[in-house]
Amino acid sequence: MELSDLYRQVILDHNKSPRNFGRLVPADAEADGYNPLCGDRLELRFDGSGCAISVASASLMSEAVAGHTRAEIESLSQQVIQMLTQTSFTPKRDLGKLMALAGVHEFPARVKCASLCWHTLLAALAQAHATVSTE
Ligand code: ZN
Secondary structure, eight states: OOHHHHHHHHHHHHHHSOTTOSOOSSOSOEEEEEETTTTEEEEETTEEEOOHHHHHHHHHHHHHHTTOOHHHHHHHHHHHHHHHHOSSOOOSSOOGGGGGGGGGGGOGGGHHHHHHHHHHHHHHHHSSEEEEEOO
């Protein structure tokens, strides 16, 4: 499958039915994220509203991080942010479905939409409650 097809398929699917959407009370960590360029807003414990890319990315993230330790999640988040922001990226390990997010390169204006939840997640792990803006 072409990366662009995978990208479209995964993004559309996760935007239409976001996984693990809703409030987890109590949450292990929480943070709010805001991307003023697109209006994406999310509160981790995964709750938010945004464009297809930001919702799909957060949904994929919620699946990818479930059951992992903080250290693993931090390392994964950094990998994904690198993938989103670097033109030539070779993952240190198989990122699975998350690789679909690499397709965001075709839409530079959407990189911040896709990275928002990952930055927010890192902030959530760094402190009990954080507010993040991509600006
Ligand atoms: Zn967006």
